Amino acid sequence: MPKENFPKTSWTGVLNARDDTPEGRKALAVLCDAYWFPVYAFIRRRGASAEEASDQTQGFFARLIEKNTLASVDRARGTKFRSWLLGCVKHHLQDEYAHARSAAAGGNVHFESLDAEHAEGRYQAEPSHDVTPERLYDRAFAENLLHRVLDQVREKYAAAGKSALFDALKGTLTASASRDRYEEVAARLGRSEGDVRKAAFDLRGVYKKMLLAEVESLVDVPADAADAKRVVEDEIGYLLVALAG
16 A cells, blocks of 8 residues: 555544545545554464465454444543454454455445555564564554654655655654765755754654654543653553564
8 A cells, every 4th residue: 555545543533434424434444454464464473374364354354344343432441442453353353254254245445455465475574483463463553653654744744845855864763864874965955964964853853743643643641741641652662662572
């Protein structure tokens, strides 16, 4: 799926996907596209073959649509979206939903990225050491979240006519740039090294702000400012651990 199609899976967006409207169906399709791989990786790591994992993943999302499972979401219960979705996957597998019925379901939702070959290639690229299905699911979920945030920042810079600057400096978001790197970017863009360093600092600030906003949208943030900060920081810490695992 093109990166610009990654959704902002806020609880508001998830709740909108419950509606049987053109907008709701579109939101649901994007939601399913975005979390195809985390679900596939979870099922695959549980011992399913590539073909079985593909069928079961397709069946899970088809049942999610057919049964309107999203209607049961109650954000007030304090559930994290990733945890809620994983619970649904486990429940689906326990039910051993019939493959034939799953394949026939799906309503009016069009899946744009249910590419089993691509999913299996991505799965094979995962570390071969012993990683539980749950840990692999969380890592894939975290990777998707970071992709979404990066896309949001890219779009913000593109809207401001700064695509070239973003492309030149996006590498500084995940690694410390050397002086040679800043000099290279400065020369390429015809700007001073100091200007480029400031631009990189600003970019990191925008990225951090959007990352915090994305995480806040996925958890229940308490009204108390101190508690809210703790909840968000805990979730970011959890996602970082998931990425490292």
